[in-house]
Amino acid sequence: MKETFDTSVIEELPHGVIAFDNSSRVRLINRSAQEFFGVNKCDQITDLASFFQFAQALPELLKILEENTKKEKSFDLVNITYENFYLNIQARFFKEGFILTFSDNTSVKETELKALHTLLKVLEKEKKRLATEIHDGIGPTLSAVKLNLQIVQSELQVIEAGTVKRLEDTYKLIDDLSDDMRSISHALLPKVLIDFGLIAAMENLCERVEEVSKVKVEFIGPTSLSKKVDYNMELNLYRIAQELFNNTLKYAEAGKVTVKLSTEDSSLEMIYTDDGKGFDVQAPSHGIGLLNMKTRVRAMKGKFIINSGPGKGVKAEITVPTKRE
Ligand SMILES: Nc1ncnc2c1ncn2[C@@H]1O[C@H](COP(=O)(O)OP(=O)(O)O)[C@@H](O)[C@H]1O
Numbered sequence: 339m340k341e342t343f344d345t346s347v348i349e350e351l352p353h354g355v356i357a358f359d360n361s362s363r364v365r366l367i368n369r370s371a372q373e374f375f376g377v378n379k380c381d382q383i384t385d386l387a388s389f390f391q392f393a394q395a396l397p398e399l400l401k402i403l404e405e406n407t408k409k410e411k412s413f414d415l416v417n418i419t420y421e422n423f424y425l426n427i428q429a430r431f432f433k434e435g436f437i438l439t440f441s442d443n444t445s446v447k448e449t450e451l452k453a454l455h456t457l458l459k460v461l462e463k464e465k466k467r468l469a470t471e472i473h474d475g476i477g478p479t480l481s482a483v484k485l486n487l488q489i490v491q492s493e494l495q496v497i498e499a500g501t502v503k504r505l506e507d508t509y510k511l512i513d514d515l516s517d518d519m520r521s522i523s524h525a526l527l528p529k530v531l532i533d534f535g536l537i538a539a540m541e542n543l544c545e546r547v548e549e550v551s552k553v554k555v556e557f558i559g560p561t562s563l564s565k566k567v568d569y570n571m572e573l574n575l576y577r578i579a580q581e582l583f584n585n586t587l588k589y590a591e592a593g594k595v596t597v598k599l600s601t602e603d604s605s606l607e608m609i610y611t612d613d614g615k616g617f618d619v620q621a622p623s624h625g626i627g628l629l630n631m632k633t634r635v636r637a638m639k640g641k642f643i644i645n646s647g648p649g650k651g652v653k654a655e656i657t658v659p660t661k662r663e
C-alpha cells in the first residue's frame with residue numbers, strides 16, 4: 339500500500355488493524371496487529387482464507403467472522419483470549435472492504451481477575467468461619483442438651499410411658515439436627531479436600547450424594563493427580579461440583595450422574611453429566627449458582643461450557659489451565 343499520511347496513522351495506531359478489500363485480500367496489517375500475532379504469522383496472512391486458517395486458534399472469533407462476513411455485517415467488541423492476551427475485536431464493513439480492529443484489554447482483565455480472586459477468598463474465609471462456628475459451637479451445645487435431658491430422665495423417680503416416648507423422640511430430633519449440622523459444616527469446609535486433595539474429595543462428594551439421594555453417581559478419574567494443582571483451583575472445582583450436584587438434586591429428577599476428571603499436559607478437565615430433565619440454558623434465570631460457577635472458572639482463566647435442553651439432561655465441561663505462566 340502506498341505510504342500516505344493516512345496509512346502512516348493507521349500503522350502507528352495503538353490498536354491492531356487488519357484491512358481486507360472486497361476480494362477478501364489483506365491490504366494492511368498494522369504494526370500493533372503484527373505485535374499481537376507475531377510478524378511471522380502475519381506474513382502468512384494474505385487473504386481471508388489464510389486469516390481463517392490462522393484464526394483456528396481463536397474459535398470464538400472464527401465463528402463470529404464466518405457468520406458475519408457472509409452477510410457483510412459489522413460487529414462490535416468480541417472478547418477473546420489469545421495466548422496470554424485478552425483481545426477486544428471489532429469489525430467494520432465499508433464499500434471497499436472491511437477492517438478488523440484489535441485492542442489489548444489484558445491489564446483491565448488482570449485487575450478484574452485479581453478482584454475476583456479476592457472476592458472468592460473472602461467468601462471462602464467466611465464459609466470457614468461459619469463451619470468452625472457450627473462445628474465447635476452448635477455441635478457441642480447440642481450434645482450437652484441431649485446429655486442434660488438424659489440426666490434429668492435418670493433422676494426422675496416415676497416416669498410415664500408417654501413421657502419416655504416423647505423424650506426418645508426428642509433425642510432422635512437432636513441426633514438428626516446434629517447430623518444436619520455436620521453435613522452443613524462439611525459442605526462449608528471440605529476437610530477431605532484440605533487433607534487428601536481433589537480426587538479423594540470428589541470421590542467422597544460423589545459417595546455422599548449417592549447416600550442421601552436416589553441418584554446413582556459414577557466417578558471416573560485418576561487415582562491421584564499427576565501434577566500438583568493449586569489448592570484454590572481444587573477448591574473452586576470442588577465448589578463447582580457441589581453446585582452442579584445441588585442443581586441436579588433440586589431440579590433434574592435424574593437417575594444417574596457421571597463426574598469425570600482428567601488431566602492433560604497443561605490443563606485439568608471436569609465433565610459433569612446428569613440424565614435428568616434438563617433446562618433451556620438461554621432462558622433468563624434469577625439463580626446465582628450458574629453465575630458463581632462461571633465466576634470461579636473465569637477466576638481460574640478456564641473455560642466453562644454448559645449444554646442442556648428440555649429432556650436432554652445436563653452436560654457441563656470445565657477446563658482450567660494448570661501451568662502458571
Ligand atoms: N441439572 C439441572 N437440571 C435441570 N434444571 C437445572 C439444572 N441445573 C440448573 N437448572 C435450572 O437452571 C436454573 C438456574 O440454576 P442456578 O443458577 O444454579 O440457580 P438456582 O439453583 O439458585 O435456581 C435453575 O433454577 C433450574 O431451573
Ligand SMILES: [Mg+2]
Nearest residue numbers: 584585625627
Ligand atoms: Mg443452583
